[in-house]
Amino acid sequence: MIDRQQIKAALLARKEQSAACARQICERTYRGQEEFALLFRRYLCGKFMLELEDLDTDDFYRICQYSVEKASLYPPGSIDAAEFASKCGGATTATNKKVLFIMALRRELHIPITVEEAVSVDLLSQLIAICYQKLEG
Numbered sequence: 001m002i003d004r005q006q007i008k009a010a011l012l013a014r015k016e017q018s019a020a021c022a023r024q025i026c027e028r029t030y031r032g033q034e035e036f037a038l039l040f041r042r043y044l045c046g047k048f049m050l051e052l053e054d055l056d057t058d059d060f061y062r063i064c065q066y067s068v069e070k071a072s073l074y075p076p077g078s079i080d081a082a083e084f085a086s087k088c089g090g091a092t093t094a095t096n097k098k099v100l101f102i103m104a105l106r107r108e109l110h111i112p113i114t115v116e117e118a119v120s121v122d123l124l125s126q127l128i129a130i131c132y133q134k135l136e137g
Contacts, residue, residue, distance in 0.1 A: 010049075018046025022108045028135070036135075037128045043109075044124075047101060058123045064101070065094035102127075111135060 021043035030036040045052055048067035055063060102118045105111045111134045121127045 014046045014049055016046075018043050021046060025109050025135070033129075033132050036132050037125075040128050040131060041124075044101070047104060048097070055124065058125050060121055060124045060127060061094060061098065063124060064097040065092075068093045068097060105131060109135075 021039050024030065024039055025036070025043065030039050041052060041055055044050070044063075045055070048063070049071055050063075050067055054066065054070075057063065098121075099118070102113055102121075106113055109131070111131050113130065113134070117130055121130070
């Protein structure tokens, strides 16, 4: 049986993790692109309820999809298949997660990612590079 208190505690811990990373990014406490990339990954993990070792691919959509699957406890691939069968628009939960994450980057980290840049992001490394460049200009 799922313990609501444990879930709540885990959600609050992840929220604090991402907030702490956001503060460090906004305050520019990182030294160089490599430290920024690790901090960014930790921020993403806090938002996506993942661990760093879960980021075993650079495919950003796949990371979004894995986060949705992990949270929902559905088998890999089953969420997208069900969504494509039931939605005429074709926007999956993983796609929505990508969009919401990019909106969080704009809102919380004050990174002015354009719509064109957001649409072009396929890889996590691309997104990290765009964000680093925007912050360090």
